[in-house]
Amino acid sequence: MLIKAKHLKGYRLNSTDGTIGSAREFYFDDQYWSIRYLVARTAGWLSGRQVLLSPYSVIGIDPIDETVSLSLTKQQIENSPSIDDDEPVSRQFEESYYNYYGYPPYWGGPYIWGSYPYLERDSAKWSGWDMSQAPWNRHLRSTQEVTGYHILASDGEIGHVEDFVIDEETWAIRYLVVATTDFWPGKKILVSPQWVESINWETREVVIDLSRERIKNAPAYVDDAVITRDYESGLYGYYDRDGYWVPDLVRA
Template sequence: MLINAKTLKGYQLDGSEGVVGKVKEFYFDDQHWTVRYLVADTGNWLTGRQVLLSPYAMFLVNKKAERIGINLSKKQVEDSPSLGSDKPVSRQFEKTYYGYYGWEPYWSNSYQWGASSNWIPGKEVWKLSDKEVKGWDLHLRSSNDVSGHHIQATDGEIGHVVDFILDDEMWAIRYLIIDTKNWWVGKKYCYHHNGLSA
């Protein structure tokens, strides 16, 4: 099912033993255009750190109730590797994070979800070519930071990013919503990410 990222912001994150927080933003990689982490706003519960939740932990997105079910306890989240609220997500942090939960790293091979390419049965997965894998800088992008970026066509600028449309089963970015008001007044368009670079 497709969902606007801005709509997802504020969804309640329900753990196995209570509410963990609410969705604040997300990090995605710019090769597979896949959401790697939701950033949780935990209020006063866990202050001074970014609380990251991988799609591996998510089992239900309820649009009507504006909730996402995660199969982790508050204790698991609290004891997970800590990342400062002002720091980028490093590969060293990710290795520690994935090791803590015992999950297969998504960067372990060229498939969208690493060696666990069939983690969602019956769903198509994306695979990078060997050339793309060698050139992949493994850099994560913040949805907040990318919002507002200008999109350049072959013959000039067409607008700027205002939102993302996500597939909430594969956690992939399917489209970018581009505001073209400076080029074509009153128009917004969806563009597939193919051919774009963040």
């Protein structure tokens, strides 16, 4: 299932023994464009610290009740490694966090989730991980921070990032929702992170390797519409690109 970050934001977070708060925002890495943590708003509980939840702890999302079910107890979350609200997520914190929960490190292999192209939920396989293995230098970004970034085609600006479309199965960001209001009023489009050429974090710009004219004539995205595989196939086909569901691309 594909779900927008703005829809998930505000969903109630249910531990195994009670509600801990709601989803506030999300941290993703800038190589695989995968959600690494849900940031919880705890409404006074554990005030003053960021409460981070790995997708490994998510066992279900209910869009009807707007809830996210977790496999953790409130005590486990309370005793997890602490990080202040105004501190960045450091590598040291992540190593401590993953050691605490015993999760396999996502940076410990060549795939989106380390040694796997998916979330390996069989805990019997969570042994023997080497935390020192770091084949790529991960950087975490906030969906809240990147919202509003300018999207530049190869020949000029086309709009700005309005939202993110997340794959519930892998927690990969499949699309950026781009609002083109200042250029093509009323039109929104989806841009795959696979088409991103570069990102300038200082100027808040995302460059994609497509022309403005090509993008202008791309299939439009209707806000809140269900993104079907037929729509995705048409979108990727329009750009003459292979879909992310093609076996050779499951690592990304």
